[in-house]
Amino acid sequence: MELSEDCRLANQAESSSMSLFDSGSTNPFRAGFDNRAFIMGFPRKFPPRNEMRFSGSDEYVSTEDLTLAVNAAITLQRPLLVKGEPGTGKTMLAVQVAKTLGVPLLEWHIKSTTKAQQGLYEYDAVSRLRDSQLGDLRVQDINNYIVKGTLWQAFSMDQPCVLLIDEVDKADIEFPNDLLRELDRMEFYVYETRELVKAKNRPIVFITSNNEKELPDAFLRRCFFHYIRFPDKETMERIVQVHYPALKKSLLKEAMEVFFEVREVPGLKKKPSTSELLDWLKLLLAEDIPPEALRAKDRKTIIPPLHGALLKNEQDVHLFERLVFMTRAKGA
Ligand SMILES: Nc1ncnc2c1ncn2[C@@H]1O[C@H](COP(=O)(O)OP(=O)(O)OP(=O)(O)O)[C@@H](O)[C@H]1O
Numbered sequence: 066m067e068l069s070e071d072c073r074l075a076n077q078a079e080s081s082s083m084s085l086f087d088s089g090s091t092n093p094f095r096a097g098f099d100n101r102a103f104i105m106g107f108p109r110k111f112p113p114r115n116e117m118r119f120s121g122s123d124e125y126v127s128t129e130d131l132t133l134a135v136n137a138a139i140t141l142q143r144p145l146l147v148k149g150e151p152g153t154g155k156t157m158l159a160v161q162v163a164k165t166l167g168v169p170l171l172e173w174h175i176k177s178t179t180k181a182q183q184g185l186y187e188y189d190a191v192s193r194l195r196d197s198q199l200g201d202l203r204v205q206d207i208n209n210y211i212v213k214g215t216l217w218q219a220f221s222m223d224q225p226c227v228l229l230i231d232e233v234d235k236a237d238i239e240f241p242n243d244l245l246r247e248l249d250r251m252e253f254y255v256y257e258t259r260e261l262v263k264a265k266n267r268p269i270v271f272i273t274s275n276n277e278k279e280l281p282d283a284f285l286r287r288c289f290f291h292y293i294r295f296p297d298k299e300t301m302e303r304i305v306q307v308h309y310p311a312l313k314k315s316l317l318k319e320a321m322e323v324f325f326e327v328r329e330v331p332g333l334k335k336k337p338s339t340s341e342l343l344d345w346l347k348l349l350l351a352e353d354i355p356p357e358a359l360r361a362k363d364r365k366t367i368i369p370p371l372h373g374a375l376l377k378n379e380q381d382v383h384l385f386e387r388l389v390f391m392t393r394a395k396g397a
């Protein structure tokens with residue numbers, strides 16, 4: 066469905082700033098902790114939620130089942146729980162959905178020490194004590210010491226936004242359980258100020274997980290689930306083209322074959338994924354490695370140049386070298 070004029074303008078404005086703020090944290094579009102700068106410069110009207118449809122983007126290749134899952138989560142107004150191998154585009158998905166829908170993105174990156182409460186708010190008692198000792202008048206209003214977390218910021222937005230809770234499995238097991246009510250009812254209570262914070266607009270929530278920990282059933286019940294399968298060759302080619310549109314077909318073909326052969330080596334501890342392939346191609350291009358350097362009568366008898374971009378630990382490198390050595394010995 067067509068986006069409104071304001072939204073289209075917003076998309077245009079954003080795409081022009083995107084190249085400047087490629088890596089994310091300094092991009093006003095990825096609102097992060099302080100989103101005022103972003104909101105100030107942004108049109109106020111957004112498409113109604115039922116008109117929000119994701120259909121991939123120029124920068125992100127979305128398969129049919131992934132697109133379906135994103136739109137199902139938007140319709141159901143439930144968080145989309147995205148799992149998949151590292152580097153298969155889980156985080157990038159939320160960034161791209163926000164970008165194509167023309168809505169702000171708020172990101173909450175979870176660490177092993179993150180507590181659910183930090184996403185809601187924190188009461189800064191230390192500053193309040195210090196201010197009281199200094200005779201600062203601010204001390205009389207407790208609101209001055211309530212620090213809003215990412216969820217609160219998302220709930221107070223005047224327009225729908227995308228909220229990314231990235232790598233939920235890094236936190237301890239209680240973390241997802243502690244967010245059940247907040248994600249379900251999109252509200253929480255601030256005990257210090259006796260205030261109920263309710264989402265003005267339900268955010269579109271993306272939750273990513275690398276499967277390091279099992280998530281509780283009660284949490285899963287509240288999510289729509291999608292597993293990003295490792296891309297097949299054709300999808301991978303499309304992904305590479307998005308990142309390197311000018312890449313020569315011959316180099317792409319050879320590199321893809323080497324990459325999928327490396328992935329198939331039995332017993333690898335860490336199979337290279339999409340992001341490793343993209344890094345490797347970047348190096349091949351930077352070093353001006355010709356396709357012939359990757360080509361051999363039997364490709365299994367050469368160690369690919371710059372293989373450090375693909376294999377990330379010494380056991381895998383040794384395993385691969387042994388395999389190449391054995392194949393060569395057999396051929397001799
Ligand atoms: N479908 C895709 N289309 C375009 N680029 C992609 C796609 N999938 C992955 N990439 C690229 O691969 C890289 C890694 O993506 P991203 O960081 O989103 O992966 P991830 O699944 O979140 O990884 P991790 O689990 O390690 O956090 C990015 O540069 C991204 O642009």
Ligand SMILES: [Mg+2]
Pocket residue numbers: 155156157231273
């Ligand atoms: Mg990620």
